[in-house]
Amino acid sequence: MERLRSIRRVALAVGITLGSLQMGNQEAAAHSISPEAGFDKARQGQQESIRVWKDPVTLKKFRLYDAIHPWNEMAGWDLFKIVKLERNADVKFVLTVHTEWQTECSPSPQDSYTTCTIDVTNPLSLSSGQHELGHTLGYADHVTDYNIATYPAGLNPRVCDNPHSPLYSQYKGVMSYCTIPKDWFGRDDKNLLKKAGYIKKRVYQLRKNQL
Numbered sequence: 001m002e003r004l005r006s007i008r009r010v011a012l013a014v015g016i017t018l019g020s021l022q023m024g025n026q027e028a029a030a031h032s033i034s035p036e037a038g039f040d041k042a043r044q045g046q047q048e049s050i051r052v053w054k055d056p057v058t059l060k061k062f063r064l065y066d067a068i069h070p071w072n073e074m075a076g077w078d079l080f081k082i083v084k085l086e087r088n089a090d091v092k093f094v095l096t097v098h099t100e101w102q103t104e105c106s107p108s109p110q111d112s113y114t115t116c117t118i119d120v121t122n123p124l125s126l127s128s129g130q131h132e133l134g135h136t137l138g139y140a141d142h143v144t145d146y147n148i149a150t151y152p153a154g155l156n157p158r159v160c161d162n163p164h165s166p167l168y169s170q171y172k173g174v175m176s177y178c179t180i181p182k183d184w185f186g187r188d189d190k191n192l193l194k195k196a197g198y199i200k201k202r203v204y205q206l207r208k209n210q211l
């Protein structure tokens with residue numbers, strides 16, 4: 001019975017893969033900064049945790065565990081893992097004097113990342129931390145039409161509030177300025193993780209167990 005259930009799960013996973021392929025490349029890449037953006041080492045095949053660190057002095061009150069937890073829940077594994085030493089970190093949360101939260105990743109925002117720095121500003125908002133972690137995975141901002149017109153929008157942004165905009169996306173979730181935090185980490189966010197290969201694949205797991 002257990003085996004039968006596993007097979008059905010595999011079939012379901014394959015179905016989802018085909019479904020996203022049929023939507024075409026443009027749709028599959030729509031919510032990322034670029035197809036390569038994000039941590040390759042955390043994608044299928046390698047699936048190594050992205051190690052996160054916060055400055056223990058200035059960010060003592062920032063709830064890092066609560067920031068990574070919903071991402072890990074969705075992924076079904078430790079996509080993000082907290083480390084104590086700065087030198088072991090892939091992603092660093094540091095306090096900044098700037099007024100905006102910001103994430104900068106190298107070697108370039110469009111390519112596979114080796115390190116990211118998240119500039120944290122007061123108040124130490126948990127939801128901002130959760131959102132910025134999405135940028136370390138390579139996801140683009142989904143902003144309002146007004147934002148696009150008035151501020152320098154991030155890389156490859158989408159528009160969340162104007163269906164007539166050529167950049168419009170129906171996406172609802174953690175990367176959207178139009179979705180309240182209570183409604184984050186739902187179906188669309190899980191799809192983002194799937195498309196980028198950050199979800200634990202049962203097919204891969206099965207094969208590993210058989211070896």
Ligand SMILES: [Zn+2]
Nearest residue numbers: 131135141154
């Ligand atoms: Zn953002």
